[in-house]
Amino acid sequence: MTSGQRKAHKYIWLLLAIAIPLVMIFAVKYLAVFSSKVTIEATVAGSKKASLKSFENDIVKTAVFESYIEIILKATLKNASSVVYEMDEKGNKTKVIGQITTAGIYEFNINNLPKGIIIYDDLKKVEITKFLF
Structure with a gap:
């Protein structure tokens, strides 16, 4: 050289x-995926408004409010790239709501009430769980 x-x-x-x-x-x-707020502190009973709908399974507990969705992840998922999507009437994912990683409470702001949510792993192309509202 x-x-x-x-x-x-x-x-x-x-x-x-x-x-x-x-x-x-x-x-x-x-990127809208990183716009979620993670809150770890516990809320006192009655300090928040009552949820419009609430669902629970062995992985997550979901509560839908007027302006946000609260997802309580019970344990850390094995899928590192878990993304929460809005679901349309046909059960297809339409819009990204946010990303979840470790166990905790996640709050995602929403403009209008979706038909449901899908927690999906984009890397492995695997549906983790689905809730219809």
Whole structure:
């Protein structure tokens, strides 16, 4: 390698070291999957409004309120990429509500009441659970 090539090689790597993190930040900045609020503290009985609908199985407990959906994940899922989708009348997933990872309480804001929700693993293409409202 000549001295000119070494100099160009050094500047190209310095430019890449700056450009790649910036591109990653701008790429992840507007993803709706990471917009959920995770609340770990327990709520006192009666401190929240009564839910419109409530469902429970061995994996999750779901409560639907007027402006948000509360999902209580009982145990950490084996699927690392679990995403909560809105469901239409036919049972198809339509819109991403948010992502769930570890055990805890998740609250996702919603604009209108969906027909149901699906918890789905996007990597393995596996449906974990489904609730119809």
